[in-house]
Amino acid sequence: MNEDKNALLAAGHIELTGQFVAGSNFTFLVTLSRAGVTLEAVYKPLRGEMPLWDFPEESLARREAAAYVLSEALGWNLVPPTVIREDGPFGRGSIQLFIPHDPRRNYFSMETKEKKRLRPAAAFDLLANNADRKGSHILLDADDHIWLIDHGLCFHAQPKLRTVIWDFRGEGIPADLLADIEKLPSLLEKGATLRKRLRAYLTSGEINALAARARHILRQPVYPQPDPRRRPYPWPLV
Numbered sequence: 001m002n003e004d005k006n007a008l009l010a011a012g013h014i015e016l017t018g019q020f021v022a023g024s025n026f027t028f029l030v031t032l033s034r035a036g037v038t039l040e041a042v043y044k045p046l047r048g049e050m051p052l053w054d055f056p057e058e059s060l061a062r063r064e065a066a067a068y069v070l071s072e073a074l075g076w077n078l079v080p081p082t083v084i085r086e087d088g089p090f091g092r093g094s095i096q097l098f099i100p101h102d103p104r105r106n107y108f109s110m111e112t113k114e115k116k117r118l119r120p121a122a123a124f125d126l127l128a129n130n131a132d133r134k135g136s137h138i139l140l141d142a143d144d145h146i147w148l149i150d151h152g153l154c155f156h157a158q159p160k161l162r163t164v165i166w167d168f169r170g171e172g173i174p175a176d177l178l179a180d181i182e183k184l185p186s187l188l189e190k191g192a193t194l195r196k197r198l199r200a201y202l203t204s205g206e207i208n209a210l211a212a213r214a215r216h217i218l219r220q221p222v223y224p225q226p227d228p229r230r231r232p233y234p235w236p237l238v
Contacts, residue, residue: 045093060152061094067151107135133163
């Protein structure tokens with residue numbers, strides 16, 4: 001099913017239908033159509049990104065796509081299908097499948113039993129070095145599947161983890177997640193397919209840092225504690 005959606009995301013006609021105004025970067029709702037099939041998607045143009053001192057200019061959309069590639073490589077199905085398009089209404093940018101959801105349901109409205117399902121999300125953010133995991137970046141669809149969105153501030157080579165998900169600090173990372181993470185270092189070696197795919201979106205140094213984080217998790221397979229030496233929470237929290 002993702003292959004069909006990816007094909008439509010990659011080649012469907014783009015029609016601008018709305019704008020999300022809550023964020024700091026330009027974000028639009030678009031409808032993609034091809035051969036009588038349509039779907040809604042979220043479009044983030046590079047031209048609409050607010051410059052940041054610690055992330056390269058016009059790199060956030062590429063990081064959105066890299067997060068999807070990583071999620072799929074792990075087999076975790078956490079990030080909605082995402083591609084980079086050159087022909088968006090405002091130029092080059094990311095196009096991500098829109099997930100219908102109730103915006104009132106997010107991390108802060110989850111019950112304890114629901115939050116227990118966030119262990120893969122917390123492990124993903126460790127790997128991706130997510131600097132901005134807000135509560136509203138965690139969605140539940142109609143089938144209660146958990147989706148993670150807004151990965152523009154990921155994959156920095158330096159430690160940047162800022163997240164609302166500290167529920168599992170000090171707890172061991174589950175064995176099934178570790179088994180998936182164990183595959184990453186070899187998949188990220190020079191010449192490997194995953195490295196080639198990520199190289200379209202990230203620098204070699206950022207990919208090397210991802211591999212190093214995977215190896216670190218395998219050596220110390222425990223969810224970390226918030227680092228008191230720096231800000232461990234995003235702002236705003238939601």
